[in-house]
Amino acid sequence: MSLQDQKQIIKQALKEVYEPIELNSLIAILMEHITGYNQIQQAVNKAQLLDKKQETQLTKAIELLKLGMPIQYITGKAWFMGNEIMVNENVLIPRPETEELVEWVIEYANIINKPLQILDIGTGSGCIATSVKLALPNCMVAGLDISEAALSIAIQNANKLQADISWMQENILDTAYLPNKFDIIISNPPYIPFKENINMQVQVKNFEPNIALFVTNEDPLIFYRTIARLGKQYLNPNGQLFFEMHYDQGKALLALFDEMGYHAELKQDMFGKDRMLRASLKK
Numbered sequence: 001m002s003l004q005d006q007k008q009i010i011k012q013a014l015k016e017v018y019e020p021i022e023l024n025s026l027i028a029i030l031m032e033h034i035t036g037y038n039q040i041q042q043a044v045n046k047a048q049l050l051d052k053k054q055e056t057q058l059t060k061a062i063e064l065l066k067l068g069m070p071i072q073y074i075t076g077k078a079w080f081m082g083n084e085i086m087v088n089e090n091v092l093i094p095r096p097e098t099e100e101l102v103e104w105v106i107e108y109a110n111i112i113n114k115p116l117q118i119l120d121i122g123t124g125s126g127c128i129a130t131s132v133k134l135a136l137p138n139c140m141v142a143g144l145d146i147s148e149a150a151l152s153i154a155i156q157n158a159n160k161l162q163a164d165i166s167w168m169q170e171n172i173l174d175t176a177y178l179p180n181k182f183d184i185i186i187s188n189p190p191y192i193p194f195k196e197n198i199n200m201q202v203q204v205k206n207f208e209p210n211i212a213l214f215v216t217n218e219d220p221l222i223f224y225r226t227i228a229r230l231g232k233q234y235l236n237p238n239g240q241l242f243f244e245m246h247y248d249q250g251k252a253l254l255a256l257f258d259e260m261g262y263h264a265e266l267k268q269d270m271f272g273k274d275r276m277l278r279a280s281l282k283k
């Protein structure tokens with residue numbers, strides 16, 4: 001069957017599941033993954049026949065898309081800060097708001113303008129650590145995660161992009177020790193209370209790793225409190241904590257950091273929602 005005919009088949013199969021604009025974009029990405037043709041090449045080669053292997057790949061992908069699997073897990077690729085990175089079901093698919101967090105960190109580090117020690121806690125795919133290292137090559141960057149499978153992806157991403165990073169496998173909720181002091185600690189920790197699970201998209205709750213997303217309803221700020229506690233011991237003088245956060249937790253987080261002896265400020269994302277926080281110890 002030709003490339004064009006295959007596109008029609010995918011459209012038919014998925015039209016009840018995805019909105020037309022999203023579906024067109026999914027089809028283009030999937031076809032690029034399977035044929036290696038970009039969108040223009042797909043149009044030029046629309047009469048080309050797919051081979052058996054490509055057809056089997058497509059059939060499998062359609063089934064997964066029907067179930068709601070994010071296209072990034074099907075292709076194994078996502079984009080972050082202009083770089084293509086590898087993803088699988090062991091890591092969160094990087095989000096645009098996390099790019100805004102990274103931009104904030106880079107902006108701050110450029111003002112300080114000296115080699116800094118930087119740690120990314122809950123590194124997942126390594127998207128934050130890798131982007132920070134590429135933008136700030138004179139800084140020492142480390143990435144930490146509880147998940148061995150996530151760290152394996154982070155290491156592959158860093159190696160592919162030639163970012164020299166040191167890695168640690170650690171449960172941050174259960175460690176009182178970091179190997180050295182840091183000028184910047186960044187974290188996009190799990191922060192969604194389990195009770196919000198019912199309102200979440202199938203693509204997220206059924207496919208992205210629970211360990212990357214959820215915290216208990218009873219203590220949704222546990223990662224922030226733990227990292228703030230570690231920061232007291234492991235931040236260098238004038239050190240800064242940078243976090244991504246739930247849009248709804250700004251007030252509670254400001255109170256928590258104040259109580260723990262930090263000055264903290266919130267930052268809004270491109271949609272005007274509180275999505276980032278920066279904190280430094282009070283003098």
Ligand SMILES: C[S@@+](CC[C@H](N)C(=O)[O-])C[C@H]1O[C@@H](n2cnc3c(N)ncnc32)[C@H](O)[C@@H]1O
Nearest residue numbers: 094122123124145146147171172188189190212
């Ligand atoms: C929201 S994801 C962030 C992933 C990546 N940094 C990003 O921004 O896309 C949170 C990450 O924290 C990790 N994590 C969860 N619990 C942890 C713990 N107790 N100690 C260390 N890392 C943990 C998860 O494995 C996951 O990779």
